[in-house]
Amino acid sequence: MNRQTSSWIKNAVNTEIEMSSRIRLARNIKGVPFTHMLEDDEDLEALSGLVSKVLPDYGFTPMKELSVQDRAILVEKHLISPNFARHGTRVFINNDEDASVMLGEEDHLRIQALGVNIPLETLYEKANRIDDTLEARIEYAFDEQYGYLTACPTNIGTGMRASVMLHLPALTATNKIQRFHNNLTRFGFTLRGIYGEGSEPLGSVYQLSNQVTLGFEETVIINNLNELKNRLIEEERMAREKLKTIDTLDAVSRSLGILGHAYKLSLKEASMHLSNVKLGIDLSYIEVEGFNFQEWFQLIQPAFVKDRLNTETEYDSHGTAAESARAAIMRELLGGE
Amino acid sequence: MNRQTSSWIKNAVNTEIEMSSRIRLARNIKGVPFTHMLEDDEDLEALSGLVSKVLPDYGFTPMKELSVQDRAILVEKHLISPNFARHGTRVFINNDEDASVMLGEEDHLRIQALGVNIPLETLYEKANRIDDTLEARIEYAFDEQYGYLTACPTNIGTGMRASVMLHLPALTATNKIQRFHNNLTRFGFTLRGIYGEGSEPLGSVYQLSNQVTLGFEETVIINNLNELKNRLIEEERMAREKLKTIDTLDAVSRSLGILGHAYKLSLKEASMHLSNVKLGIDLSYIEVEGFNFQEWFQLIQPAFVKDRLNTETEYDSHGTAAESARAAIMRELLGGE
Numbered sequence: 120m121n122r123q124t125s126s127w128i129k130n131a132v133n134t135e136i137e138m139s140s141r142i143r144l145a146r147n148i149k150g151v152p153f154t155h156m157l158e159d160d161e162d163l164e165a166l167s168g169l170v171s172k173v174l175p176d177y178g179f180t181p182m183k184e185l186s187v188q189d190r191a192i193l194v195e196k197h198l199i200s201p202n203f204a205r206h207g208t209r210v211f212i213n214n215d216e217d218a219s220v221m222l223g224e225e226d227h228l229r230i231q232a233l234g235v236n237i238p239l240e241t242l243y244e245k246a247n248r249i250d251d252t253l254e255a256r257i258e259y260a261f262d263e264q265y266g267y268l269t270a271c272p273t274n275i276g277t278g279m280r281a282s283v284m285l286h287l288p289a290l291t292a293t294n295k296i297q298r299f300h301n302n303l304t305r306f307g308f309t310l311r312g313i314y315g316e317g318s319e320p321l322g323s324v325y326q327l328s329n330q331v332t333l334g335f336e337e338t339v340i341i342n343n344l345n346e347l348k349n350r351l352i353e354e355e356r357m358a359r360e361k362l363k364t365i366d367t368l369d370a371v372s373r374s375l376g377i378l379g380h381a382y383k384l385s386l387k388e389a390s391m392h393l394s395n396v397k398l399g400i401d402l403s404y405i406e407v408e409g410f411n412f413q414e415w416f417q418l419i420q421p422a423f424v425k426d427r428l429n430t431e432t433e434y435d436s437h438g439t440a441a442e443s444a445r446a447a448i449m450r451e452l453l454g455g456e
Numbered sequence: 457m458n459r460q461t462s463s464w465i466k467n468a469v470n471t472e473i474e475m476s477s478r479i480r481l482a483r484n485i486k487g488v489p490f491t492h493m494l495e496d497d498e499d500l501e502a503l504s505g506l507v508s509k510v511l512p513d514y515g516f517t518p519m520k521e522l523s524v525q526d527r528a529i530l531v532e533k534h535l536i537s538p539n540f541a542r543h544g545t546r547v548f549i550n551n552d553e554d555a556s557v558m559l560g561e562e563d564h565l566r567i568q569a570l571g572v573n574i575p576l577e578t579l580y581e582k583a584n585r586i587d588d589t590l591e592a593r594i595e596y597a598f599d600e601q602y603g604y605l606t607a608c609p610t611n612i613g614t615g616m617r618a619s620v621m622l623h624l625p626a627l628t629a630t631n632k633i634q635r636f637h638n639n640l641t642r643f644g645f646t647l648r649g650i651y652g653e654g655s656e657p658l659g660s661v662y663q664l665s666n667q668v669t670l671g672f673e674e675t676v677i678i679n680n681l682n683e684l685k686n687r688l689i690e691e692e693r694m695a696r697e698k699l700k701t702i703d704t705l706d707a708v709s710r711s712l713g714i715l716g717h718a719y720k721l722s723l724k725e726a727s728m729h730l731s732n733v734k735l736g737i738d739l740s741y742i743e744v745e746g747f748n749f750q751e752w753f754q755l756i757q758p759a760f761v762k763d764r765l766n767t768e769t770e771y772d773s774h775g776t777a778a779e780s781a782r783a784a785i786m787r788e789l790l791g792g793e
Contacts, residue, residue: 365780369719376717382706443702 120180120189122426124414125196125216131235131413135401136352138284138324138413141197141233142242144250145226145269145278147260153270154223160208163223166257167209170220173252177211177220191422197233200224218245225270226278228253235413239281239341247337265333276333281341283348284313286412288323288398289358290351296325299351307331308347313416322390322416327351363402371399375407379453383442389419389449408454415452419445457517457526459763461751462533462553468572468750472738473689475621475661475750476572478534479579481587482606482615483565484597490607491560497545500560503594504546507557510589514548514557528759534570537561555582562607563615565590572750576618576678584674602670613670618678620685621650623749625660625735626695627688633662636688644668645684650753659727659753664688700739708736712744716790720779726756726786745791752789756782 123129131139147153151162171179182190182203190204198212198219209222221229230253232245260268267278274280290296300310309330312320327348329340374395378384384392397412399405417423424445460466468476484490488499508516519527519540527541535549535556546559558566567590569582597605604615611617627633637647646667649657664685666677711732715721721729734749736742754760761782 365719365776369783372717372719373714376713376715377710378713380709380713382702382709439702446706 120185120192121216122192124417124423125198127215127217127234128196128414128417129411132409132411134235134413136286136355137348138286139197139233139235140237140239140242140283141231141281142239142246143229143231143280143282144246145224145274145280146228146230146250146253146267147226147269148228149258149260151227151260154206154225154227155270157223163208163227166227167222169253169256170211170222173256174211174213174220174249177213177218180210180212182207182209188422188425192426195417195420195422200229203229218249220249226274239283239345240338243279243281243337243341269332273330274332277335277337277340279332279337279340280328281337281344282326282328283344284413285325285327285348285351285355286323286394286397287325287351287355288394289362290355291320291323292362293358295354295358299354303327303347304330306343306347308344321387322394324390324394324416359398359402362398367402368399368404371395371402371404375399375405375453378449381446381449383439384419384446384449385442386419386421386445389445390416393419409452415449418448418452424448457522457529458553459529461754461760462535464552464554464571465533465751465754466748469746469748471572471750473623473692474685475623476534476570477574477576477579477620478568478570478618479576479583480566480568480617480619481583482561482563482604482611482617483567483587483590484563484605484607485565486595486597488564488597491543491562491564492607494560500545500564503564504559506590506593507548507559510593511548511550511557511586514550514555517547517549519544519546525759525762529763532754532757532759537566540566555586557586563611576620576682577675580616580618580674580678610667611669614672614674614677616669616674616677617665618674618681619663619665620681621750622662622664622685622688622692623660623731623734624662624688624692625731626699627692628657628660629699630695632691632695636691640664640684641667643680643684645681658724659731661727661731661753696735696739699735704739705736705741708732708739708741712736712742712790715786718783718786720776721756721783721786722779723756723758723782726782727753730756746789752786755785755789761785 148162148166190199193199194201194204196216198216199207199210199221203221203224207221207223211220217234218232230246230249232242234242262268266276269275269278287296290299303310307330308327310325310327313324313326327344329344374392378392378396393412393416396405396407396410400407400410421441424441427448428440428444485499485503494500527536530536531538531541533553535553536544536547536558540558540561544558544560548557554571555569567583567586569579571579599605603613606612606615624633627636640647644667645664647662647664650661650663664681666681711729715729715733730749730753733742733744733747737744737747758778761778764785765777765781
């Protein structure tokens with residue numbers, strides 16, 4: 120298993136506001152009970168054989184071979200879902216780590232494609248190609264009226280979740296984000312934390328995604344999401360103009376100083392400072408050699424931090440050992456000031 | 457007027473806990489009303505002529521030639537008192553700026569000697585030599601029973617104030633300082649801020665000085681003060697041992713990062729971080745090239761900061777311009793990180 124960050128995120132150095140994007144398709148096999156009702160593993164085993172043939176270049180990983188830590192790393196890389204880390208059985212991941220197929224998530228199949236600076240349409244085409252190839256060989260649970268049937272009704276229809284990560288520090292600082300969130304909900308979209316449902320939006324990073332999967336074609340959903348995304352980016356830009364003050368210069372530069380010097384950093388604090396530094400760079404207030412917001416943001420997540428500790432002893436991911444390891448990572452990334 | 461820090465403080469790089477020391481003698485001329493009762497300037501003028509003869513190497517400065525800003529700089533250099541900056545008329549200062557004679561302070565004469573790494577006894581001898589030379593030529597207001605008579609009864613007797621500046625961050629952090637203060641008061645000593653009576657102890661820097669001037673010989677007062685000083689230093693050292701934790705490492709290193717990166721610093725905040733950095737260096741937690749706690753502490757004081765602004769426009773010493781100038785000074789001292 121690759122314990123480094125994925126190559127696509129390593130190259131994500133020049134993004135501003137818009138970060139990574141992702142398409143996820145949920146599918147189930149006709150006539151087979153949904154995952155949580157499955158009594159034996161035969162159907163997923165058969166499905167797994169089929170996926171291996173269709174995606175020969177993808178690496179196959181039986182989840183039972185992975186430690187809790189390994190699974191957590193895959194979650195932080197967005198290659199599997201938190202739910203799948205706990206209950207999933209098999210995952211296929213391509214070499215570039217920008218596409219994965221989970222078997223036995225809530226749905227039998229979850230196909231996802233992700234990346235930076237790639238339009239959602241392109242990601243959708245990529246996921247769709249995998250989907251079509253599989254659909255040529257197996258029959259999906261599909262209803263003429265509703266579309267693809269899913270374990271949870273919130274995914275029924277297209278079975279598609281499109282999402283874009285956005286860095287919105289100015290809208291967060293000016294408390295405008297809540298109003299946008301409320302408006303988006305009315306259009307069938309949502310803004311939440313980077314690690315999905317229920318996750319806190321750390322470091323002013325939000326995931327904009329569709330909530331409604333039914334009643335619209337995939338392209339329509341993607342178009343609407345792109346429009347909302349552009350609107351949010353525009354609003355964030357305007358809000359940033361008003362933040363061009365010495366107080367912001369002071370705050371972002373202090374954050375850089377703290378990240379370069381702290382010996383203890385909670386995830387929440389590190390995210391906040393990293394977000395400030397990113398804002399400061401975008402505003403041309405500060406310069407940081409080799410800065411990579413998305414990658415560094417991933418490297419301070421609990422599992423990546425634990426990997427650094429490289430210890431088998433009992434570990435509290437919010438404890439002092441984690442906080443000092445996180446601080447050491449940041450000091451190192453910033454060139455060991 | 458020398459607008460740089462004094463040479464003695466520039467060389468004060470290797471002090472730990474004990475900072476500078478000072479002796480001040482208050483004297484009045486027999487038969488002449490105390491300063492605040494003086495109706496004309498003749499007696500001080502005559503005294504000034506005498507001091508010029510006795511201290512030919514000292515520079516003479518009529519206070520009326522100095523701007524408010526110039527006077528504030530002299531206060532921050534400890535060469536004149538805040539009271540003298542407002543009401544004083546003439547001051548004699550030696551080249552090294554480690555001795556001065558104020559004419560027309562609360563008392564007709566205030567002779568002071570100061571320095572770093574110099575025993576109070578030596579400073580007393582130095583002030584005493586000046587005093588003796590003058591006393592050979594004029595008659596002081598002196599009472600056989602009480603000793604030297606002074607404008608304020610708190611100085612009567614020896615007319616001597618001996619003081620030592622101490623950096624006591626660990627006793628401050630552990631809230632033990634108040635207890636010491638209460639005990640000291642019982643012995644006729646006091647702990648207060650570095651700029652004298654009523655000044656807040658910024659940056660955990662305290663001035664230990666005698667309150668009682670009557671009933672003891674100068675050498676006894678100095679001996680007692682030295683004993684209390686050594687006790688405080690010992691207690692501070694013990695308190696520091698308990699502060700050797702990752703939290704302290706984190707705090708002192710962050711302070712260094714903040715001082716090197718902030719674009720706005722209040723005097724209170726800058727003092728606090730400077731104190732933390734000094735503690736961190738003393739604990740061998742961090743290294744800072746060319747660090748000089750005493751000098752840098754002086755350079756962030758309001759008048760020194762205002763000098764940097766070099767502006768005649770209206771100036772609020774607590775305003776944004778002052779805070780950003782102070783931050784610029786710190787970033788420069790720290791090598792422009």
